[in-house]
Amino acid sequence: MDASLVPEAVKDAARRAPGHWVGIVDPEWTQARTPPEWAVLGEWQSDGSGSVGEYRANPGYRPSARVLGWPEPTDPVDAAAQRAATGYGTVDEALAALA
Incomplete structure (x- = not known):
């Protein structure tokens, strides 16, 4: 390298x-x-x-959403959804962000 x-x-x-x-x-x-x-x-x-x-x-x-080049989250729900989609968070955490 x-x-x-x-x-x-x-x-x-x-x-x-x-x-x-x-x-x-x-x-x-x-x-x-x-x-x-x-x-x-x-x-x-x-x-x-x-x-x-x-x-x-x-x-x-x-790779995280940032490394994948995804747009910055627009709000806490979007951030939680991105983390869940990439394995850096859970679906339960994303659902809790919706509450």
């Missing part, structure tokens, strides 16, 4: 964690806890010197 395409945050993390895999998370995932596997786009390997190496995509990744 072209090194210019690697996000700076990944390069910084690779320098701080040589010999580890550095993941990149979908921008919709904003919770403080560790993201589920389906919210991780992929990861880069940091070699022993902290340089970015191999990239592997996550076949289980579910």
Whole structure:
């Protein structure tokens, strides 16, 4: 992969964690806890010197509405519906937003 395409945050993390895999998370995932596997786009390997190496995509990744290029939600109901449609929320949460 072209090194210019690697996000700076990944390069910084690779320098701080040589010999580890550095993941990149979908921008919709904003919770403080560790993201589920389906919210991780992929990861880069940091070699022993902290340089970015191999990239592997996550076949289980579910892109969010933002990544899919959907329009910004117009209201809380629309936002809940988009989250439910992409797996970042539930149908029950979307129905609750209607109430």
